[in-house]
Amino acid sequence: MFKATIDAYLLKDSIETLSVLVDEARFRISPEGVIVRAVDPANVAMVSFDLTPEAFDDFEANDCELGLDLSRINDILGVADRDDKVQMELDEESKKLKIQIGGFSYTVSLLDPSTIRAEPRIPQLELPAEIVLNGKDLQKAVKAAEKISDHMLLGVEGESFFMEAEGDTDRVKLTMTRDQLIDIKPSEVRSLFSLDYLSDIIKPASKSNEISLHLGNDFPIKINFSIANGNGSIGYLLAPRIESD
Amino acid sequence: MFKATIDAYLLKDSIETLSVLVDEARFRISPEGVIVRAVDPANVAMVSFDLTPEAFDDFEANDCELGLDLSRINDILGVADRDDKVQMELDEESKKLKIQIGGFSYTVSLLDPSTIRAEPRIPQLELPAEIVLNGKDLQKAVKAAEKISDHMLLGVEGESFFMEAEGDTDRVKLTMTRDQLIDIKPSEVRSLFSLDYLSDIIKPASKSNEISLHLGNDFPIKINFSIANGNGSIGYLLAPRIESD
Amino acid sequence: MFKATIDAYLLKDSIETLSVLVDEARFRISPEGVIVRAVDPANVAMVSFDLTPEAFDDFEANDCELGLDLSRINDILGVADRDDKVQMELDEESKKLKIQIGGFSYTVSLLDPSTIRAEPRIPQLELPAEIVLNGKDLQKAVKAAEKISDHMLLGVEGESFFMEAEGDTDRVKLTMTRDQLIDIKPSEVRSLFSLDYLSDIIKPASKSNEISLHLGNDFPIKINFSIANGNGSIGYLLAPRIESD
Numbered sequence: 001m002f003k004a005t006i007d008a009y010l011l012k013d014s015i016e017t018l019s020v021l022v023d024e025a026r027f028r029i030s031p032e033g034v035i036v037r038a039v040d041p042a043n044v045a046m047v048s049f050d051l052t053p054e055a056f057d058d059f060e061a062n063d064c065e066l067g068l069d070l071s072r073i074n075d076i077l078g079v080a081d082r083d084d085k086v087q088m089e090l091d092e093e094s095k096k097l098k099i100q101i102g103g104f105s106y107t108v109s110l111l112d113p114s115t116i117r118a119e120p121r122i123p124q125l126e127l128p129a130e131i132v133l134n135g136k137d138l139q140k141a142v143k144a145a146e147k148i149s150d151h152m153l154l155g156v157e158g159e160s161f162f163m164e165a166e167g168d169t170d171r172v173k174l175t176m177t178r179d180q181l182i183d184i185k186p187s188e189v190r191s192l193f194s195l196d197y198l199s200d201i202i203k204p205a206s207k208s209n210e211i212s213l214h215l216g217n218d219f220p221i222k223i224n225f226s227i228a229n230g231n232g233s234i235g236y237l238l239a240p241r242i243e244s245d
Numbered sequence: 246m247f248k249a250t251i252d253a254y255l256l257k258d259s260i261e262t263l264s265v266l267v268d269e270a271r272f273r274i275s276p277e278g279v280i281v282r283a284v285d286p287a288n289v290a291m292v293s294f295d296l297t298p299e300a301f302d303d304f305e306a307n308d309c310e311l312g313l314d315l316s317r318i319n320d321i322l323g324v325a326d327r328d329d330k331v332q333m334e335l336d337e338e339s340k341k342l343k344i345q346i347g348g349f350s351y352t353v354s355l356l357d358p359s360t361i362r363a364e365p366r367i368p369q370l371e372l373p374a375e376i377v378l379n380g381k382d383l384q385k386a387v388k389a390a391e392k393i394s395d396h397m398l399l400g401v402e403g404e405s406f407f408m409e410a411e412g413d414t415d416r417v418k419l420t421m422t423r424d425q426l427i428d429i430k431p432s433e434v435r436s437l438f439s440l441d442y443l444s445d446i447i448k449p450a451s452k453s454n455e456i457s458l459h460l461g462n463d464f465p466i467k468i469n470f471s472i473a474n475g476n477g478s479i480g481y482l483l484a485p486r487i488e489s490d
Numbered sequence: 491m492f493k494a495t496i497d498a499y500l501l502k503d504s505i506e507t508l509s510v511l512v513d514e515a516r517f518r519i520s521p522e523g524v525i526v527r528a529v530d531p532a533n534v535a536m537v538s539f540d541l542t543p544e545a546f547d548d549f550e551a552n553d554c555e556l557g558l559d560l561s562r563i564n565d566i567l568g569v570a571d572r573d574d575k576v577q578m579e580l581d582e583e584s585k586k587l588k589i590q591i592g593g594f595s596y597t598v599s600l601l602d603p604s605t606i607r608a609e610p611r612i613p614q615l616e617l618p619a620e621i622v623l624n625g626k627d628l629q630k631a632v633k634a635a636e637k638i639s640d641h642m643l644l645g646v647e648g649e650s651f652f653m654e655a656e657g658d659t660d661r662v663k664l665t666m667t668r669d670q671l672i673d674i675k676p677s678e679v680r681s682l683f684s685l686d687y688l689s690d691i692i693k694p695a696s697k698s699n700e701i702s703l704h705l706g707n708d709f710p711i712k713i714n715f716s717i718a719n720g721n722g723s724i725g726y727l728l729a730p731r732i733e734s735d
Contacts, residue, residue: 072415075392079385103421104389109414140569144594147565169599170562176593317660320637324630348666349634354659 002029002064002090005057008080008101010228013204014051015077017227017234019070020200021047026113027066033059037119045197046120048235055231057085064090066097067111076106122237127214127222128187129156133176135225138213139206141174142198148172151241152198154215155190161213165195182210189215191240201236218243247274247309247335250302253325253346255473258449259296260322262472262479264315265445266292271358272311278304282364290442291365293480300476302330309335311342312356321351367482372459372467373432374401378421380470383458384451386419387443393417396486397443399460400435406458410440427455434460436485446481463488492519492554492580495547498570498591500718503694504541505567507717507724509560510690511537516603517556523549527609535687536610538725545721547575554580556587557601566596612727617704617712618677621651623666625715628703629696631664632688638662641731642688644705645680651703655685672700679705681730691726708733 018025021040028035036049053059080086080101087100091107099106145152145165153164161181164173178184205211205225214222223236263270266285273280281294298304325331325346332345336352344351390397390410398409406426409418423429450456450470459467468481508515511530518525526539543549570576570591577590581597589596635642635655643654651671654663668674695701695715704712713726 076389076417079389079392102385103419103425104386105418105420107416140592141594144566144569147569148596171597172566173595174593175595180593321634321662324634324637347630348664348670349631350663350665351638352661 001060001062001092002066003088004059004061005085005087006055007057008077008084008086009082010055011086012074012077012080013207014049014055014227014232015070015073017204018047018049019074020203021045021236022117023071024067024069024111024116026116026119027068028119029061029066030063031061037122039117039120040197044194044239045201046122046237048122048237049232050234051228051232055228064092065113066090067113067116068097068108069111072108076101076108079104122235123220125214125216125220125222125237127189127216127219128185129189129215130183130185131156131161131181131213131215132183132210133161133181133213135202135206135208135211137176137180138211139202142195142202144172144174146195146199150195151192152195153190153192153243154213154221156184156186156188156215159184159186189217189219191215191218191221192243193221193238194241197238201238204234205236246305246307246337247311248333249304249306250330250332251300252302253322253329253331254327255300256331257319257322257325258452259294259300259472259477260315260318262449263292263294264319265448266290266481267362268316269312269314269356269361271361271364272313273364274306274311275308276306282367284362284365285442289439289484290446291367291482293367293482294477295479296473296477300473309337310358311335312358312361313342313353314356317353321346321353324349367480368465370459370461370465370467370482372434372461372464373430374434374460375428375430376401376406376426376458376460377428377455378406378426378458380447380451380453380456382421382425383456384447387440387447389417389419391440391444395440396437397440398435398437398488399458399466401429401431401433401460404429404431434462434464436460436463436466437488438466438483439486442483446483449479450481491550491552491582492556493578494549494551495575495577496545497547498567498574498576499572500545501576502564502567502570503697504539504545504717504722505560505563507694508537508539509564510693511535511726512607513561514557514559514601514606516606516609517558518609519551519556520553521551527612529607529610530687534684534729535691536612536727538612538727539722540724541718541722545718554582555603556580557603557606558587558598559601562598566591566598569594612725613710615704615706615710615712615727617679617706617709618675619646619679619705620673620675621646621671621703621705622673622700623651623671623703625692625696625698625701627666627670628701629692632685632692634662634664636685636689640685641682642685643680643682643733644703644711646674646676646678646705649674649676679707679709681705681708681711682733683711683728684731687728691728694724695726 022038034051039046084102089098095110097108141163148167149165159178160175162175208225211225267283279296284291329347334343340355342353386408393412394410404423407420453470456470512528524541529536574592579588585600587598631653638657639655649668652665698715701715
C-alpha cells in the first residue's frame with residue numbers, strides 16, 4: 001500500500017537527482033519514507049536517495065517496491081504547475097500508479113522491479129578531506145572546465161580547495177580559500193573526474209546552497225546535499241579517472 | 246480593388262489561424278470583408294475564416310480574389326513591431342500586393358488563385374453537444390495528452406466534458422464539470438481526434454478566452470472562436486479518427 | 491611585454507567585432523594600444539580594429555604580436571560575468587597568455603603569428619556618399635532584406651538613403667530621409683552587397699547608436715563605429731557584388 005501527496009516542484013527536483021544517472025529506478029517504500037539506491041549503466045556513479053514522510057503533505061505506506069520509468073514521470077510533471085499538488089496512489093491489483101495532478105488523472109504502468117538493475121552496495125570509504133560550498137560555485141567551476149577539457153582535477157592544497165582542468169593547449173585553475181568556502185576539513189588530496197558525470201550531477205546539486213564534497217587521493221568523490229526543504233538527502237559517489245601523467 | 250490598413254498583430258494572429266493548416270490560401274475580398282475557406286492537404290481539417298471591415302482601420306474593396314503564400318506574409322510580418330500599422334494595396338495590373346509597414350515598402354507577387362486548391366464545401370453537421378471553455382484549458386489538455394499518445398478522445402459524460410488519451414501503457418483523463426466550463430449543452434457523445442491536428446489548431450485557439458466545441462458520436466469536431474477583437478470569426482472542422490477498440 | 495586589465499563586457503564586444511569575420515587574429519600590441527587588421531578567408535571583407543590604452547583599466551606593453559584563437563577567448567569570456575575584470579599577462583618564455591577572471595586563472599597557448607594570414611593592406615578609396623545612422627536601423631533593414639533575398643542594394647537618391655532587396659517574386663525597399671538619419675553627405679550612388687556578410691557585420695555594429703557608412707557606385711562599403719566607450723574604433727570594408735541587371 002502506498003498513498004501520498006507532495007508538491008509538484010519537490011517531486012520534480014527529487015526525480016531529477018535520479019534521472020541524471022538512470023532512466024528507470026526501484027523506489028523502496030516503507031512507513032519510514034522512500035529510498036532509492038542506483039548506479040549508472042557504466043558503473044561510474046551511484047546515487048543514494050532518501051525522502052522522509054515529512055517531505056509529503058500526506059504519506060501512508062506499507063513496505064513495497066515500485067519500478068518507475070523516470071522520463072515518463074518527468075513528462076507528466078512537465079505539464080504541472082510548480083505549485084500543483086501531486087497525489088499518488090498505488091493500485092496493487094493492476095500494478096499501476098494513479099497520479100492526480102492539476103485536474104488530470106494519470107494511470108501509469110509500473111515496471112517489474114526485478115527487471116531493473118539491482119541496488120548497488122554503497123562502499124564505505126575513508127575520504128580524509130571535506131569541503132562545504134555553495135552548489136553554484138561548483139557549477140561555475142564545472143562550466144569553466146568544460147570549455148577546456150573533458151575531465152577535471154579536484155583537490156585540497158593547504159587550507160584551499162582547488163579545481164583544475166587542462167586541455168591540449170590551455171589550462172584553467174580555480175582556488176577557493178577557507179573564507180570563500182562554507183567550511184573545509186583540509187587534507188592534501190587530489191583526484192581526477194569525468195566532466196560528463198560532473199556536469200550531470202551538478203544540475204540538481206547547483207540548486208542547493210550547501211553541498212559537501214568528500215575527497216581522497218585517486219579515490220571516488222562523495223557529493224552530498226539535502227532536498228525537499230531538509231526532508232530528504234542525496235548522496236552521489238563518482239569514481240575517479242586515472243591521471244595519465 | 247482592395248486597399249486596407251490593419252494592426253500588425255491582428256494580421257499576424259489572423260494569418261496564423263490559416264497557416265496552421267495550409268501554406269497558400271485564396272482570400273475572397275468584397276465590401277463586406279475578407280473570407281477564406283480552406284482544407285488541409287490531407288483533407289482532415291477545414292478552416293472558415295471571416296474578417297469584417299471593422300477589423301481594419303481603413304477598408305476599401307470591390308469583389309476580388311487574392312492568392313497568397315502565407316509563409317511569405319508571415320516572414321514580412323515577423324520584422325514588424327506588434328503595434329505597427331500594415332497598409333495593403335492591390336496593384337491589379339501587375340498582380341502584386343503592395344504592403345507598407347514600419348517604413349518598409351514590400352511588393353509581393355500574388356499567386357494565381359486558380360492554382361490554389363478550390364474552396365471546400367463546408368458540410369452541415371448536426372452536433373448535439375456544445376462546450377464553451379477557455380482556450381488555455383483545452384491547450385493544457387492537448388499538451389498533457391501529447392505526452393501519452395498521438396490521439397485524444399473528447400466527449401461528454403453527464404454534465405461534464407472530458408478528454409482522455411491512452412498510450413501503450415499509460416493513460417490520462419481530464420474531466421471538467423459545468424462550473425469549470427463557461428457553458429455546456431450536454432449530450433452523451435465521444436469522438437477520437439489526431440493530436441497532430443489538435444496541437445496545431447490549439448495554437449491560435451489558445452489565445453482566445455472563449456472557444457466553443459461542437460461534438461457528436463464519431464463525428465467531426467467544430468472549434469469556433471472570434472478574432473480581431475470580435476470583428477472576425479474562425480471555425481475549424483476536424484475529422485474524427487476511428488476508435489480501434 | 492604585455493599586461494592589461496579590462497572589463498569583461500568590453501573585451502567580449504571587441505572580440506566579437508573580429509570573430510564575425512575570422513577565427514584567428516594577430517594582435518599587434520604597442521604602448522599606443524592594440525591593433526588588428528584582418529581579412530576574411532574569402533577575401534570579401536576586411537576589418538580594422540584599434541583599441542587605445544584608455545579602453546583598459548591598466549595597460550603596460552612593449553611592441554609585441556600575439557596570435558589568438560578567437561573562439562577559445564570567447565569560450566573563456568562566456569563563463570565570465572558582464573562586470574568581471576579580465577587581467578591578462580603575456581608569459582614570453584612559455585608563449586602563453588595568462589588570464590585572470592572571476593577567480594579563475596587561465597593559461598592559453600598563443601598561436602604562432604606567422605601561421606596566421608598576414609595583415610591585409612587597407613585600400614584607400616574615394617567614397618563620395620556618407621550616411622550616419624543608428625546601428626539598429628541598419629540591422630532592421632538587413633533583417634527585412636534577408637526574408638526576401640541573399641543580397642541587398644544600398645544607395646543614396648537625392649537626400650535620402652535607401653536599401654532595397656529583390657527576390658524572385660518579391661521586393662522590399664526602405665527609404666530614410668535626412669530627418670530620419672543622424673547625418674548624410676549625399677551623392678547619387680548605389681552598390682550591391684552580400685547579406686551573408688552584412689548580417690554578420692551588423693551584429694556588433696547594431697550595438698552602436700551611431701555608425702557611419704561610406705558608399706560609392708559599385709564600390710566597397712565602409713562601415714565605421716566606435717567601441718569601448720569611444721576608446722576604440724572599428725572599420726569594416728565589404729566588397730560589392732555585381733548587379734546582374
